[in-house]
Amino acid sequence: MDLDWRVFCRDTIDGEFVRGCLGDAERITYLDWLLSAWGWTLSVAALAWIVAIAAGAVVGVLRTTPHRPLVILGNAWTELFRNIPVLVQVFLWYHVIPALFPLLRAIPSFLLVVVALGLYTSARISEQVRAGIQSIPQGQRLAALALGFTLPQVYRHVLLPQAWRIVLPPLTSESMNIIKNSSVAFAVSIPELTLFALQAQEETARGIEIYLIVTGLYFFSALLVNRILHIVEMRLRIPGLIVVTK
Amino acid sequence: MIEIDRVSKWYGSFQVLSDCSTHIGKGEVVVVCGPSGSGKSTLIKCVNALEPFQKGEIRVNGISVSDPKTNLSQLRAHVGMVFQHFELFPHMTICDNLCIAQVKVLGRLREEAMERGLRLLDRVGLKAHAHKYPGQLSGGQQQRVAIARALAMDPICMLFDEPTSALDPEMINEVLDVMVELASEGMTMMVVTHEMGFARKVAHRVIFMDQGRIVEDTPKEAFFAMPRSERAQAFLAKILSH
Ligand SMILES: Nc1ncnc2c1ncn2[C@@H]1O[C@H](COP(=O)(O)OP(=O)(O)O)[C@@H](O)[C@H]1O
Numbered sequence: 464m465d466l467d468w469r470v471f472c473r474d475t476i477d478g479e480f481v482r483g484c485l486g487d488a489e490r491i492t493y494l495d496w497l498l499s500a501w502g503w504t505l506s507v508a509a510l511a512w513i514v515a516i517a518a519g520a521v522v523g524v525l526r527t528t529p530h531r532p533l534v535i536l537g538n539a540w541t542e543l544f545r546n547i548p549v550l551v552q553v554f555l556w557y558h559v560i561p562a563l564f565p566l567l568r569a570i571p572s573f574l575l576v577v578v579a580l581g582l583y584t585s586a587r588i589s590e591q592v593r594a595g596i597q598s599i600p601q602g603q604r605l606a607a608l609a610l611g612f613t614l615p616q617v618y619r620h621v622l623l624p625q626a627w628r629i630v631l632p633p634l635t636s637e638s639m640n641i642i643k644n645s646s647v648a649f650a651v652s653i654p655e656l657t658l659f660a661l662q663a664q665e666e667t668a669r670g671i672e673i674y675l676i677v678t679g680l681y682f683f684s685a686l687l688v689n690r691i692l693h694i695v696e697m698r699l700r701i702p703g704l705i706v707v708t709k
Numbered sequence: 710m711i712e713i714d715r716v717s718k719w720y721g722s723f724q725v726l727s728d729c730s731t732h733i734g735k736g737e738v739v740v741v742c743g744p745s746g747s748g749k750s751t752l753i754k755c756v757n758a759l760e761p762f763q764k765g766e767i768r769v770n771g772i773s774v775s776d777p778k779t780n781l782s783q784l785r786a787h788v789g790m791v792f793q794h795f796e797l798f799p800h801m802t803i804c805d806n807l808c809i810a811q812v813k814v815l816g817r818l819r820e821e822a823m824e825r826g827l828r829l830l831d832r833v834g835l836k837a838h839a840h841k842y843p844g845q846l847s848g849g850q851q852q853r854v855a856i857a858r859a860l861a862m863d864p865i866c867m868l869f870d871e872p873t874s875a876l877d878p879e880m881i882n883e884v885l886d887v888m889v890e891l892a893s894e895g896m897t898m899m900v901v902t903h904e905m906g907f908a909r910k911v912a913h914r915v916i917f918m919d920q921g922r923i924v925e926d927t928p929k930e931a932f933f934a935m936p937r938s939e940r941a942q943a944f945l946a947k948i949l950s951h
């Protein structure tokens with residue numbers, strides 16, 4: 464098998480080799496395209512992550528409150544978004560919801576994918592947050608209430624700071640998943656890594672090189688997230704407290 | 710100070726408390742004992758409304774704890790509670806454990822709270838540990854911090870739910886000593902415990918519970934001389950033989 468990495472130095476229109484591999488205003492090489500696709504992948508993943516963390520934390524907390532209606536609402540949210548395949552959810556946001564609500568037609572598909580991926584992941588994160596909070600001994604909540612804390616204060620000062628540390632390891636794997644899952648964006652024509660791979664290998668007939676590089680970038684991105692969150696985890700470690708993770 | 714008036718509570722169809730009544734006056738120390746599962750923890754948690762109950766009334770300092778108009782946060786802030794498993798907040802230093810409720814609930818200034826917290830920590834003999842985390846202290850030390858944390862709120866009365874039963878035997882006395890001192894200063898105390906030595910020393914009354922009922926509510930001397938009910942006699946004999 465002979466690999467020819469120079470494919471990335473070719474112009475995407477005429478196939479000519481470009482000096483230095485990076486194009487300019489007129490010429491775009493496959494390397495340029497690859498980097499921009501990587502950027503799209505990271506952008507979709509990062510924005511979806513923010514949506515997922517925010518919604519997942521709120522829904523996870525609701526599910527642990529003593530208020531029945533809030534618990535039911537949170538459970539319904541989680542079941543809804545967790546049990547529909549993520550690709551189907553992307554299509555729902557892209558095709559069905561704008562048809563039902565014409566106002567949403569103006570929203571770029573990039574943002575629809577962010578919402579779809581974010582909400583899907585929020586269901587999974589809410590599950591981690593709920594489990595994290597419920598693994599804290601009931602006595603902690605009681606002790607905080609007994610000191611006169613209101614319920615929001617109990618969460619703010621006692622439960623969440625502990626849950627956050629318990630939830631970090633599973634959160635790390637969800638964060639890595641979101642990078643991998645962002646590949647569904649190709650289905651609605653977001654020019655991210657997977658779409659790049661599909662199109663570029665067709666144009667250049669250099670599928671092996673292209674997929675190797677794309678695989679490498681997904682791997683590297685996920686690893687980077689893993690390392691960063693691991694450092695956060697170490698930083699938050701409390702002397703004398705062993706967090707038991709299941 | 711604490712008036713418990715015909716309180717009944719059910720979990721579903723299971724009755725945990727049946728028609729419990731007692732009155733704890735200012736400065737009184739009342740020990741509550743009884744077999745496991747008899748409802749002692751449930752009753753003491755009803756006093757600061759950590760557990761709701763379906764019938765009867767409890768008033769603390771004249772304020773009904775089941776009245777929806779009662780500001781529970783304010784009421785609980787001044788009813789100290791000490792738990793079997795200490796329940797210090799493991800993610801905060803000892804110092805922060807002592808200060809946080811003073812600042813967030815009572816609205817004290819941080820410096821003021823700190824000064825008060827450290828003074829109480831000194832009183833329970835743990836001043837040197839202010840900057841450690843709870844997980845770095847022994848059980849007995851943690852429980853003393855928990856008592857100091859409750860005292861920092863200037864409680865009008867203190868509730869203890871088996872404060873020494875999770876401790877290794879050699880640590881029980883360091884905690885009981887703090888409680889004895891507190892009692893001798895006139896603190897109103899309701900203490901669930903099987904430490905009969907403590908009851909003998911400082912209790913004014915002993916309440917014996919069985920199957921959700923207050924079976925016996927007698928002055929200490931009478932209780933130790935001879936409990937009226939057979940169940941309490943059997944219980945006492947068993948406890949004292951240990
Ligand atoms: N949340 C609950 N749901 C149902 N039953 C409970 C609950 N909490 C306690 N109980 C039951 O109530 C009874 C009294 O419990 P508790 O007050 O903890 O007893 P004690 O402190 O005297 O050992 C026990 O039989 C216990 O199983």
Ligand SMILES: [Mg+2]
Pocket residue numbers: 749750751871
């Ligand atoms: Mg108990």
